[in-house]
Amino acid sequence: MLKKIIYILIILILGSAVAFFVFKSEPKLNPNFEAENSFFKNSQFRLGLDLSGGSHLIYKADVSGVPGGEVSASMDALRDVIERRVNLFGVSEPIVQVQNSGFVSGEDEKLIVDLPGVTDVEKATAMIGQTPLLEFKIEAPEGTPQEVTIDKDGKVVLDVESQFVSTELTGRYLKKAILEFDQTTREPKVSLQFDDTGTKLFAQITKDNIGKMVAIYLDGAPISTPVVREEIPNGQAVISGSFTPSEGKLLVGRLNSGALPVPITLLSRQTIGATLGSNAVTAGVKAAIIGFLIIALFLILWYRLPGLIAVIALCIYIAIILALFKLLPVTLTAAGIAGFIISIGIAVDANILIFERLKEELHSGHTISDAVSAGFHRAWSSIRDSNISTIISAVILFWFGTSLIKGFALTLGMGVLVSMFSAIVISKVFLSGATFIGENKVARFLFSSGSSK
Amino acid sequence: MFIIKNKKIFLSISAVLVLCSVALLFIFPLKIGIDFKGGALTEVVYTSSRPAQADLDNVFKTLDLGSVLIQPTGELGYIVKSLDLNEAQHSLLLKTLSENGKSPLEEKDFNSIGPSVGRELTRKAIIAIILVSLAIILFIAFAFRKISRPVSSWKYGLMAVVSLLHDVIIPIGLFTLLSHFYGAEVDTLFVVAALTILGLSVSDTIVIFDRIRENLRNANKEIFSETVGKSLNQSYMRSVFTSLTVIIVLLSLFFFGPESTKYFALMLTAGMFFGTYSSIFLASPLLVLIEELQNKSK
Numbered sequence: 001m002l003k004k005i006i007y008i009l010i011i012l013i014l015g016s017a018v019a020f021f022v023f024k025s026e027p028k029l030n031p032n033f034e035a036e037n038s039f040f041k042n043s044q045f046r047l048g049l050d051l052s053g054g055s056h057l058i059y060k061a062d063v064s065g066v067p068g069g070e071v072s073a074s075m076d077a078l079r080d081v082i083e084r085r086v087n088l089f090g091v092s093e094p095i096v097q098v099q100n101s102g103f104v105s106g107e108d109e110k111l112i113v114d115l116p117g118v119t120d121v122e123k124a125t126a127m128i129g130q131t132p133l134l135e136f137k138i139e140a141p142e143g144t145p146q147e148v149t150i151d152k153d154g155k156v157v158l159d160v161e162s163q164f165v166s167t168e169l170t171g172r173y174l175k176k177a178i179l180e181f182d183q184t185t186r187e188p189k190v191s192l193q194f195d196d197t198g199t200k201l202f203a204q205i206t207k208d209n210i211g212k213m214v215a216i217y218l219d220g221a222p223i224s225t226p227v228v229r230e231e232i233p234n235g236q237a238v239i240s241g242s243f244t245p246s247e248g249k250l251l252v253g254r255l256n257s258g259a260l261p262v263p264i265t266l267l268s269r270q271t272i273g274a275t276l277g278s279n280a281v282t283a284g285v286k287a288a289i290i291g292f293l294i295i296a297l298f299l300i301l302w303y304r305l306p307g308l309i310a311v312i313a314l315c316i317y318i319a320i321i322l323a324l325f326k327l328l329p330v331t332l333t334a335a336g337i338a339g340f341i342i343s344i345g346i347a348v349d350a351n352i353l354i355f356e357r358l359k360e361e362l363h364s365g366h367t368i369s370d371a372v373s374a375g376f377h378r379a380w381s382s383i384r385d386s387n388i389s390t391i392i393s394a395v396i397l398f399w400f401g402t403s404l405i406k407g408f409a410l411t412l413g414m415g416v417l418v419s420m421f422s423a424i425v426i427s428k429v430f431l432s433g434a435t436f437i438g439e440n441k442v443a444r445f446l447f448s449s450g451s452s453k
Numbered sequence: 454m455f456i457i458k459n460k461k462i463f464l465s466i467s468a469v470l471v472l473c474s475v476a477l478l479f480i481f482p483l484k485i486g487i488d489f490k491g492g493a494l495t496e497v498v499y500t501s502s503r504p505a506q507a508d509l510d511n512v513f514k515t516l517d518l519g520s521v522l523i524q525p526t527g528e529l530g531y532i533v534k535s536l537d538l539n540e541a542q543h544s545l546l547l548k549t550l551s552e553n554g555k556s557p558l559e560e561k562d563f564n565s566i567g568p569s570v571g572r573e574l575t576r577k578a579i580i581a582i583i584l585v586s587l588a589i590i591l592f593i594a595f596a597f598r599k600i601s602r603p604v605s606s607w608k609y610g611l612m613a614v615v616s617l618l619h620d621v622i623i624p625i626g627l628f629t630l631l632s633h634f635y636g637a638e639v640d641t642l643f644v645v646a647a648l649t650i651l652g653l654s655v656s657d658t659i660v661i662f663d664r665i666r667e668n669l670r671n672a673n674k675e676i677f678s679e680t681v682g683k684s685l686n687q688s689y690m691r692s693v694f695t696s697l698t699v700i701i702v703l704l705s706l707f708f709f710g711p712e713s714t715k716y717f718a719l720m721l722t723a724g725m726f727f728g729t730y731s732s733i734f735l736a737s738p739l740l741v742l743i744e745e746l747q748n749k750s751k
Contacts, residue, residue: 050713058567058570060569108569108573119560122540122543122544125540266539266540267566267567267569267570268537268565268566268567268570269563269564269565270563270564270565270566271560271562271563271564272561272562273559273560273561273562275561276496276561276562279711279712280711280712280713281711283709283710283711283712284710284711286709286710287702287705287706287708287709287710287711288702288705290705290708290709291701291702291705291706292702294701294705295698295701295702298697298698298701302694334711334713334714335642335645335713335714335717337710337711337714338706338710338711338714338717338718341702341703341705341706341710342649342699342702342703342706342721344702345698345699345700345701345702345703346653346698346699348695348698349656349695349698349699352691352694352695352698353660353691353695356688356690356691356694360687378667381663381667382659382660382663382664385596385656385659385663386655386656386657386659386660386663386695387656388592388596389589389592389593389651389652389653389655389656389659390652390653390656391652392585392588392589392592392652393585393589393648393649393651393652393653394652396581396584396585396588396648397581397585397645397648397649399581400577400578400580400581400584401577401581401645402574402577402641405641405645408645408649409645412649
């Protein structure tokens, strides 16, 4: 008996500790939040874009120019570049992720950018789109048909585009760019230093093209077309064009923040205003509290003592799941909050199955403590099987979903798993502890349920 | 057991409900949202007064933005539906809505989805629906694999799926009404709701099948229909209560929860309700019906 009471105390203390953590780490609940240490401060709920406001952008990356095996590497490079770019603008906690092509996600390589707090789409897309695309092109082999047009003055114009062909060398292999001034002419020039791969590529290109032009393209337009005099093995190139010192400085800044390894186009944008989001949070919290209160009332009125225990177990369940949301952390969306609220309803299901079974065992003449253990034992198979189907749906939804659906699937799936634990372990410890009140009439009344006496 | 005795009546009620829902689908086709077909949705709120809708309509006709649909929302707002917009088109739209700055406004929500993103989501949704259904059939067949007499285990799976379809089709039928009268659109959450109903409604059916499974183990020479009737009698209350608790939170979500999940909550409520109905009045009676048909054919 003493052992049972110790178990109950342990669970109550652990449960309160978890609840205390949730309370301490929530600025709206804790008046002294600012004075708390960083562990509590860093454990606030992480709200998704639809709740905090912000922009959600989906870009398509054009990887047609990248050799098959290197697609994934250049997508990772693209992500790093965009991440740096976004960080330059001081957005808090941006999320930049690659969605590779595949059977499920379609044939496009995509880049998904979440910018919390940025509601100005124009500004958001500009800060990403400004990144320069640096390419090195070589002269087309002789005999390549060249496009010639005759302009209105009757002059023959050679189309520059058809003169050059792309090489593998792009801004992806750039290590750094520096603004320099020519010793003699005082003209500004930008010197480039390639990384190891870029150095090899550049050496090969210059070796193969001695006496020919190499064109340096920026954002699809040639900015410099120097003639190669000799092989350059050290990976250094110079862009000397007709630009002013301030243009040169800007170019260096843009190149250093990262040139885009592959071109991107914007496919889809979503912007949510901050007020819409905070209203949704308030409404979600209200719905959760009201739902919880009605369920608690129902459980206590209908199931009496076991009902009260179920309510305590439900409180501990809510504390555990909220703490998990904070610690993992789980990004909460409106759909995610809905998933959590539904999980409150599902969490008591296991208790109901157990209590109904308990009542049945009592009716068939068992003692209270026998009935309690039989109730748990016999209800287990239906609790397990009925929850597995929900978990199956949640797992598949999580696997396929966009970020908003993932939030729902994750909170629902976690809810079902944690609630199985809380119903089986927590309720069981409490209920077996409660059998100490004996076998008298009052006890049987407390353990019965519904309209029975 | 009353339900088993009158099983034909209850089976007919379900059949009629399903047929009505399918008919509704044909009468009021579902409105597909921009999540799936691509397009843009802009919600603005004016700070002082909102310009007349007809004026805006006329201006938009002269612009090169394709068809633009303006709907009033709240006291001072408009929701504007259009084709998907690039940055230039988006600022043109905002400029037009604010009448070149004369009517100051705040953009609350902007969502522009390219057609290829919509196609991707459609494909994902279809794959997910197929996978969830398959996984649940397999799971039920597995969970009830030890029962083979008098009805084989895969038939339990089949019955669970029949009731599952019933549980999903009826809420979709109700949604067509919402779609027709309140402008609800098929969006991502609609698909999530349908898939969640698949998972939740089958859990009720499992509670009752689990009892049948247990009683069959102990039943010696009992008639199958009696075993099913007894199992129903013993477990229908808990099936109702487990759904009731979920319906309570769903209704709370519908009445007090965020705007964006209202239809979602309503559809799930309908799914839970019919899920409970079908696990009591459809799945188990169907099992008995199958067993009787088996006996006749012998």
